[in-house]
Amino acid sequence: MSAILSVDHVGVRFGGLVAIADLHFDVQEGEIVSLIGPNGAGKTTAFNVMTGFLKPSQGEVRFRGTGLAGLPPHAITRLGLARTFQRTSVFPDDTVFDNVMIGLHRQGAAAPRARLLDTLIGRAGAGERRLRARAEALLDWVGLAGRAQEKAGALAYGEQRLVGVALALATEPAMLLLDEPVSGMNASETRVFVRLIRQIRERGVTLLLVEHDMPMVMEVSDRIVVLNYGRLIAEGPPEAIRSDPAVIEAYLGQGSAARRAIAEAQQSAETREAAHA
Amino acid sequence: MDQLIQHLVNTLILGGTYALLGIGLTLIFGIMNVVNFTHGALYTVGAYLMYLAVAALGLNFFLALPVAILGGLVFGAAIERLLLRPFRGADIDTTMLVMIGAGIALQSATLWIFGGVAKAIPSPFPEAPLQIGPVSVSWLRLFVLGSALGLIALTYALINGTKLGLAMRAAFQDADTAALMGVNVRLIDTATFALGSSLAAAAGALLGPVYVVFPQMGGLAELKAFAIVILGGLGNVTGAAIGGFILALAEELGAGYISSGYRDAMGFLIIIAVLLVKPTGLFAKAERIG
Amino acid sequence: MSRLLPFALLAGLVVLPLGLSASPYLLNALITTGILTIGAMSLNLLLGFTGQLSLGHIAFFGIGAYVSALTSLGFDVEVGFGTRVVHEPWPPVVGFLLAILAAGACGWLIGRLSFRVRGAYFVIVTISFAEVVRLVALNWVELTQGPLALTGIPAISLGLPGLGTWTLRTKLQNYYLVLAVGTFCYLVVARLVASRFGRTMRGLKENESLALSVGINATRTLTIATVISAAMAGAAGSLYAHYLRIIDPDVFLFSTTVSMVIMVVAGGKGTLMGPVIGGLIFGLLPVGLRPVMAPEAQWIVYGIVLIVILYVMPRGIVPGLAKLFTRVRPARPVPVLDASPMVPR
Numbered sequence: 021m022s023a024i025l026s027v028d029h030v031g032v033r034f035g036g037l038v039a040i041a042d043l044h045f046d047v048q049e050g051e052i053v054s055l056i057g058p059n060g061a062g063k064t065t066a067f068n069v070m071t072g073f074l075k076p077s078q079g080e081v082r083f084r085g086t087g088l089a090g091l092p093p094h095a096i097t098r099l100g101l102a103r104t105f106q107r108t109s110v111f112p113d114d115t116v117f118d119n120v121m122i123g124l125h126r127q128g129a130a131a132p133r134a135r136l137l138d139t140l141i142g143r144a145g146a147g148e149r150r151l152r153a154r155a156e157a158l159l160d161w162v163g164l165a166g167r168a169q170e171k172a173g174a175l176a177y178g179e180q181r182l183v184g185v186a187l188a189l190a191t192e193p194a195m196l197l198l199d200e201p202v203s204g205m206n207a208s209e210t211r212v213f214v215r216l217i218r219q220i221r222e223r224g225v226t227l228l229l230v231e232h233d234m235p236m237v238m239e240v241s242d243r244i245v246v247l248n249y250g251r252l253i254a255e256g257p258p259e260a261i262r263s264d265p266a267v268i269e270a271y272l273g274q275g276s277a278a279r280r281a282i283a284e285a286q287q288s289a290e291t292r293e294a295a296h297a
Numbered sequence: 298m299d300q301l302i303q304h305l306v307n308t309l310i311l312g313g314t315y316a317l318l319g320i321g322l323t324l325i326f327g328i329m330n331v332v333n334f335t336h337g338a339l340y341t342v343g344a345y346l347m348y349l350a351v352a353a354l355g356l357n358f359f360l361a362l363p364v365a366i367l368g369g370l371v372f373g374a375a376i377e378r379l380l381l382r383p384f385r386g387a388d389i390d391t392t393m394l395v396m397i398g399a400g401i402a403l404q405s406a407t408l409w410i411f412g413g414v415a416k417a418i419p420s421p422f423p424e425a426p427l428q429i430g431p432v433s434v435s436w437l438r439l440f441v442l443g444s445a446l447g448l449i450a451l452t453y454a455l456i457n458g459t460k461l462g463l464a465m466r467a468a469f470q471d472a473d474t475a476a477l478m479g480v481n482v483r484l485i486d487t488a489t490f491a492l493g494s495s496l497a498a499a500a501g502a503l504l505g506p507v508y509v510v511f512p513q514m515g516g517l518a519e520l521k522a523f524a525i526v527i528l529g530g531l532g533n534v535t536g537a538a539i540g541g542f543i544l545a546l547a548e549e550l551g552a553g554y555i556s557s558g559y560r561d562a563m564g565f566l567i568i569i570a571v572l573l574v575k576p577t578g579l580f581a582k583a584e585r586i587g
Numbered sequence: 588m589s590r591l592l593p594f595a596l597l598a599g600l601v602v603l604p605l606g607l608s609a610s611p612y613l614l615n616a617l618i619t620t621g622i623l624t625i626g627a628m629s630l631n632l633l634l635g636f637t638g639q640l641s642l643g644h645i646a647f648f649g650i651g652a653y654v655s656a657l658t659s660l661g662f663d664v665e666v667g668f669g670t671r672v673v674h675e676p677w678p679p680v681v682g683f684l685l686a687i688l689a690a691g692a693c694g695w696l697i698g699r700l701s702f703r704v705r706g707a708y709f710v711i712v713t714i715s716f717a718e719v720v721r722l723v724a725l726n727w728v729e730l731t732q733g734p735l736a737l738t739g740i741p742a743i744s745l746g747l748p749g750l751g752t753w754t755l756r757t758k759l760q761n762y763y764l765v766l767a768v769g770t771f772c773y774l775v776v777a778r779l780v781a782s783r784f785g786r787t788m789r790g791l792k793e794n795e796s797l798a799l800s801v802g803i804n805a806t807r808t809l810t811i812a813t814v815i816s817a818a819m820a821g822a823a824g825s826l827y828a829h830y831l832r833i834i835d836p837d838v839f840l841f842s843t844t845v846s847m848v849i850m851v852v853a854g855g856k857g858t859l860m861g862p863v864i865g866g867l868i869f870g871l872l873p874v875g876l877r878p879v880m881a882p883e884a885q886w887i888v889y890g891i892v893l894i895v896i897l898y899v900m901p902r903g904i905v906p907g908l909a910k911l912f913t914r915v916r917p918a919r920p921v922p923v924l925d926a927s928p929m930v931p932r
Contacts, residue, residue, distance in 0.1 A: 326707070332707050332710065332711075380894060383898060384897070384898070387901075389706065389707070390638070390640060390706075391897055391901065393640065393707075393710065394640075394848065394852055394893065394897055395893075395894050395897055397642075397845060397848065397890075397893070398849075398889075398890040398891065398892075398893035398894040398897070399890060399894065400890070401842065401845050401886055401889065401890040401893075402886070402887045402889075402890025402891055402894075403890075404886075405883045405884070405885075405886035405887045405890065406883075406887050408883040409881065409883040409884050409887065516841060517718075520714065520715055520718055523711045523714070523715065524711075524715065527708065527711055531707060531708075556726070558722065558725070558726035559722060559726060561718070561722060562718070562719045562722045562723075564715060564718075565715035565716065565718060565719040566719075568711065568712060568715050569700060569712075572700055572701060572703060572708070572712065573700075
């Protein structure tokens with residue numbers, strides 16, 4: 021295995037505020053890794069740095085050996101590193117189908133130069149038909165086939181997240197960053213989503229998640245990276261993280277919600293072990 | 298050399314009124330997030346109010362000035378109440394279009410009422426300019442500079458030293474939080490727009506007697522105000538004040554040493570330069586978080 | 588039924604002059620309306636489909652007019668250091684093509700420059716650009732005659748080598764020329780917004796961060812849209828110059844841009860038919876208002892109408908009526924007259 025993504029001593033400061041002090045970790049090809057930590061730990065900031073939406077104040081991110089410094093977001097996506105967003109994950113005024121078509125805008129095309137010409141003289145042709153078939157297949161795959169003709173902005177929150185995933189997958193990424201993908205989903209939706217994440221990995225896509233849903237994180241991750249106050253405080257497989265005193269300490273400081281998250285995580289692990297036994 | 302000094306003196310005088318125009322526009326943008334296309338029309342309104350008061354009503358020149366500024370205040374408050382209030386919550390493009398409609402209606406109304414012929418405002422100052430060495434300045438222009446600087450100082454005092462100013466600064470930081478903290482944001486909006494408009498009217502009333510008054514005078518003034526605001530960074534008051542003087546300098550030197558026909562093109566060249574070098578404006582604070 | 592509207596309208600416009608050949612005044616109003624409507628369509632490509640408001644759109648129009656006029660008139664100017672540039676007159680059709688190229692090139696320049704930042708900056712850059720171009724037209728007297736105007740601009744001639752030429756001198760001929768160019772522009776916009784490129788424009792407008800994250804190059808997309816929009820406005824400007832046969836720096840008046848903005852916003856920005864309907868209404872309104880109102884009073888009315896429309900019908904007449912249609916017959920889905928009519932459902 022080789023590192024597909026390397027976060028090399030990245031720091032982010034806004035004026036005097038330190039959002040990320042010094043973050044250093046790798047993601048191996050084919051892994052599912054989760055980035056967790058209490059609120060304000062710098063998780064989303066880290067995502068924004070990795071995808072070019074923010075410039076790091078120090079350090080560098082490398083994707084498949086290429087340094088991402090100075091690359092705009094769209095160029096990073098074209099290298100094969102896609103992401104989803106926490107809140108606004110769709111093009112709200114377009115149908116779900118057209119959303120995916122927008123995501124497919126670079127796929128299966130001939131030379132980009134010829135494309136504009138085709139457009140102007142009205143040659144939609146075989147390329148367009150192939151794209152539509154791809155869009156349908158993608159929607160089917162994430163389980164939104166029945167919603168294809170609905171306005172994306174009118175979908176339930178959980179379904180919008182799925183549109184976001186379909187959009188990101190449409191860019192044919194080698195690696196996908198998911199920003200709180202199951203927030204707003206109920207238990208059964210979450211279960212379906214966990215299955216989807218595994219299927220995405222089976223397609224050969226490496227995954228990095230930011231997530232608050234501890235049971236889900238514990239269940240799906242190969243490895244977990246824990247951030248607190250912009251610093252990496254622990255890294256390892258779920259079993260190790262669950263009992264790591266530094267992690268428990270960090271979450272204890274965060275009040276009851278976070279404590280509950282850890283408790284839930286431990287509980288879910290126990291039930292799973294019980295089920296296995 | 299003498300010529301250069303003369304240009305610098307002219308820069309100071311022109312820059313004062315430009316700064317007034319720019320501060321008014323940037324306040325409205327910074328606090329209300331409105332691109333104000335009535336700014337030029339209010340500059341015209343200020344000049345015509347001055348003309349009406351002095352030439353038509355025979356009011357004392359020094360009394361007419363506050364009347365024109367007050368008129369701008371009332372006009373601005375009315376525009377905010379009647380036209381912007383109903384569009385509260387609309388996006389910046391919509392309010393911009395509303396302001397374009399209002400601006401063109403106001404300008405056409407001026408043309409309709411006063412006709413297209415330029416008018417002169419008589420000034421009480423002696424014709425003979427003040428001569429200091431090689432430099433000559435008319436008394437009227439000195440008065441214009443003094444008044445502009447006074448009004449800028451007054452605006453700063455208002456923003457930094459009063460309760461209203463504190464609320465305005467709070468709204469500038471974050472309107473939602475300000476509202477939560479009990480600031481009456483609607484009142485702040487009206488006050489801001491009225492204040493910005495009165496500054497535009499003041500600039501018109503001050504420059505009206507220097508040049509002539511005509512209905513289209515605001516169009517160019519508005520363009521210059523935009524250039525100043527881009528130069529200083531959208532929403533940055535001090536930036537706009539300095540930007541006003543920089544634009545005046547560029548115009549003076551451009552007109553003096555390049556070609557007087559392209560004096561008014563300097564604003565655009567400045568915008569190009571700023572966008573190439575520092576798109577957020579010369580005096581913008583560090584990039585925003587998030 | 589609404590899907591047929593463009594065809595019905597086109598058919599109506601084709602036969603319309605047969606009814607008014609006796610009225611050169613009305614025909615003239617229709618021609619200038621048509622030219623402005625092409626301008627409005629080009630503005631809509633930016634304002635409606637990318638959300639970027641070009642308030643200096645008249646610059647592209649005016650550049651088209653001047654380039655076309657100068658190409659077909661010829662010029663002889665001193666460009667400094669004792670160098671003279673002499674240009675012999677070329678056929679107006681070449682001027683028309685050069686106008687499109689020149690305006691498009693200016694669009695590229697403006698796009699590259701101002702899309703480093705968005706929104707208000709783009710608005711201000713375009714409006715300032717228009718003012719500078721006006722100042723050049725006013726001050727470069729040797730080239731443009733300044734306020735004295737360029738006169739004697741030849742009418743457009745169409746011709747094939749060996750088949751002779753056909754010069755469009757009459758109003759009727761110009762009417763059909765404008766209608767043909769307008770129809771072509773409509774089709775270009777329609778194809779464009781339904782294409783892959785159109786989808787990237789929509790994506791950017793609806794959710795820019797998400798659009799970037801799926802690999803859309805914002806600067807490139809917006810710049811291309813500006814180039815096409817500017818080129819189209821340049822074509823309209825060329826038609827204007829060869830129809831009126833005289834142009835002066837007043838072609839750069841801000842109020843003409845405002846007219847186009849009103850046409851687009853009132854008709855329905857981001858729809859194909861919006862600028863056409865808005866263009867016809869506001870292009871022909873002066874004809875109706877002329878007997879009762881002075882031009883400056885008309886402009887007061889336009890300003891107020893713009894505000895009222897933004898208040899009561901913020902999406903414009905065309906989507907407003909389409910919505911009305913749905914309410915009357917809720918059972919059947921109404922064919923959408925908006926950005927994506929080409930995508931089969």
